[in-house]
Amino acid sequence: MSRLGQYILFLGALFKNRESFRTYFRLTLDECIYIGINSIVIVSIVSIFMGAVSTVQTAYNLVNPLIPQSVIGLIVRDLTILELAPTITAIVFAGKVGSSIAGNLGTMRITEQIDALEVMGINSVSYLVLPKIIATVLMYPFLVILAGVLAISGGYLAASLAGVVDPPAEFLSGLKTNFNQFSVVFSLIKSVVFGFLISSIASFMGYYTKGGALEVGQSSTRAVTVSCIAILLSDFVLAQLLLVK
Numbered sequence: 001m002s003r004l005g006q007y008i009l010f011l012g013a014l015f016k017n018r019e020s021f022r023t024y025f026r027l028t029l030d031e032c033i034y035i036g037i038n039s040i041v042i043v044s045i046v047s048i049f050m051g052a053v054s055t056v057q058t059a060y061n062l063v064n065p066l067i068p069q070s071v072i073g074l075i076v077r078d079l080t081i082l083e084l085a086p087t088i089t090a091i092v093f094a095g096k097v098g099s100s101i102a103g104n105l106g107t108m109r110i111t112e113q114i115d116a117l118e119v120m121g122i123n124s125v126s127y128l129v130l131p132k133i134i135a136t137v138l139m140y141p142f143l144v145i146l147a148g149v150l151a152i153s154g155g156y157l158a159a160s161l162a163g164v165v166d167p168p169a170e171f172l173s174g175l176k177t178n179f180n181q182f183s184v185v186f187s188l189i190k191s192v193v194f195g196f197l198i199s200s201i202a203s204f205m206g207y208y209t210k211g212g213a214l215e216v217g218q219s220s221t222r223a224v225t226v227s228c229i230a231i232l233l234s235d236f237v238l239a240q241l242l243l244v245k
Helices: 002-015 021-035 037-061 070-110 113-119 124-161 169-176 182-207 213-242
Strands: none
Touching: 002 124, 002 182, 021 037, 021 124, 037 070, 037 124, 070 113, 070 124, 070 169, 070 182, 070 213, 113 124, 124 169, 124 182, 182 213
């Protein structure tokens, strides 16, 4: 509970003694490139194969001849939008970006760069962490959209090239069947929440690193572990709040 209270106080310190808008704008743009643009490749690769594997495994389990093959496209679409794109991508994102944020801040802590900012009268929490959180909350939803599009595209490629759906037009027909627009809204809501949790938890772990290089690695590991737990827990809570009637 003490760590939770420290985390809440850490979030409150983000908005104290703030710098100028121009400073945050510049820092946020740099973080958007570092966090968002540099994550496109890994997100794209994971998403394509995630969609392809989902299609093949769904087709493998739907062996009943009474079930139309268009159901495969419907299942892959809903599974991708509701869960695979926002949640599985978030776990990959936490491993790449979360560990990097914790490692960078941890290194700054043990090399006393953060202490130097405090001596100069700068709120180090706001200056170093707030741009990271803003950039992640802005960029992660775009990565989720990219992941969803590529996962469904990967599913279609698997359906057509592997011959698991014959003809492939049945897969496209399933994509259009009974589409619920709120699924996209729900996915974007989750992406904003996940982005905030990943960036804030990783920053918290890195900012309060104590010791040396070994502890920096341990902080990065804890950041990924706690972020994944927070993602799964918030995923359940959001599903209960927004989907269960």
